Amino acid sequence: MQKNLPDKEKLQKIAEHIKPFIHRTPMLTSTSLNSLAGCELYFKCENFQKTGSFKIRGAMNAVFELGRNAIANGIITHSSGNFAAALAYAASRIGTKATIVMPENVTPSKRDAVLGYGAEIVYSGNVPLDREQKCDEVIASTGAVFVHPSNNINVISGHSSCAIELISDAESLDAVFAPVGGGGLLSGIAIGFKHFSHSTKIFAGEPLNADDAYRSIRSGKIVPQTHPDTIADGLRTSLGDVTFPIIKDHVSEIIRVSEEEIIDAMKLIWERLKIVAEPSGAVAFAALLKNSSLFNNKKIGIIISGGNVNVSALPF
């Protein structure tokens, strides 16, 4: 384990601390999906999480670790998706102001979720440089503290609580699959399993059309994602200097999946588990399905990361 990573006791404390503010999400199983995949599947359903995704785990811990005094002038992030709603909700629970920098072309439902939690939205252009500049402007004028959606050890450590819950519901997993975008969830799952279920192997699913994590690990250095073109909108971001070394050290393999494989997995989750998963939330399952023959009769955990999707605009 690298230096500066939280130890087992620290992760346990974090999980207890954030517990009253999040849902203990269910773990679901399906005999028909087990038959289809040829292994025992344990789905951790973060689509049922507060704000609709796992992101609230890390956001809540990030505000707690900063402490009330440090964020008296508010917190700020840039996100067009699930971390926006999560940080807005976390700020409302701790009683500080959240500012979310969003692109002008943000989905109306995502915008409304953020406003519903009482946060302020500042619009930026639609490219990463614009949003970073806008963040800097707000920070300079307000003294708000920046919280990165994924490349932040406190965010990552909060996400480890998802691993702790899954391990308690499904013991002795042979492997666990999580999606990778910015790498915050994958890093949190990896650290959690290393501490609480050391023998479980960690695998990631990544869209082929946004495969910066795969290319980064292959080349040994961070390769930023430039033109992601995937339906899995939560996985279009790049690894950072905090998430990259954790993933390099602890993840067995990153499995790339096509758009069609993502959509097929998403449809199976909806039809067989009877739950609503967003495209990003189906990527880990797609990765397992693509390689299921390697996991015959094994016990496999699958993280369904979120359920925020426009049901009127489905890909199937």
Place this chain on the structure above:
Amino acid sequence: MQKNLPDKEKLQKIAEHIKPFIHRTPMLTSTSLNSLAGCELYFKCENFQKTGSFKIRGAMNAVFELGRNAIANGIITHSSGNFAAALAYAASRIGTKATIVMPENVTPSKRDAVLGYGAEIVYSGNVPLDREQKCDEVIASTGAVFVHPSNNINVISGHSSCAIELISDAESLDAVFAPVGGGGLLSGIAIGFKHFSHSTKIFAGEPLNADDAYRSIRSGKIVPQTHPDTIADGLRTSLGDVTFPIIKDHVSEIIRVSEEEIIDAMKLIWERLKIVAEPSGAVAFAALLKNSSLFNNKKIGIIISGGNVNVSALPF
């Protein structure tokens, strides 16, 4: 309470008897749907039930009440939907043969579910008379025992287990809403609440375009449904001589809902609860939403009856 209806102890015994063969389905809540409706909502999620709907509760009890000897030559029903899969599954668990009479135009996924549980399908024409004749032919040649999908007291009594579970998860409900088609679920819910939570009022939701139950109660006699034209395919059938008197005596009101109201309620369930409900499964919620002003701040149970839907052919 009418004569010949099961008493409290009998319902408790039935619930215990079928327990190992069914799922204890979750009860979900949503702060955003509570805000929208202005009351406290407790959703009983039978979409997560074995075979995808509540029907397995009644099917399982029906085969147990008949007993192995009586059904040594098999059981038979006519159904193009959820009862078909439920009876096929129940037969497979008790070790007898099920024959399901289905119309020739049955949905392929429903047909495959029945075959998957090892039942035999006999195709009939697409009108009620055809299927009854076909049932009679099979019964005459095989000695199979007929089990009606809804108008059967053992089927109804099995469905009461759904009420018992909901009452245990959400005490002191002011009202409970269930959908009505043939009336089996509604009758089971009504009898269950009368015995285990007497002060809870029973309401039904029914598609305006298949409103035979509403018209039957109004006119004081069974008015069969002739040309149902609703997306709620599980609710196109008519009340029978067993379900009619139970509903007449124990249901406060039948609330009719339009196709648009059903679709809106279904979409809300998918988007806010993050679960897959079929159109029939959204009808009870649609009925509550239509009259929510009458239930301000009340505690309301809502039965989501099933989740078998073709996600590639959604109405939104």
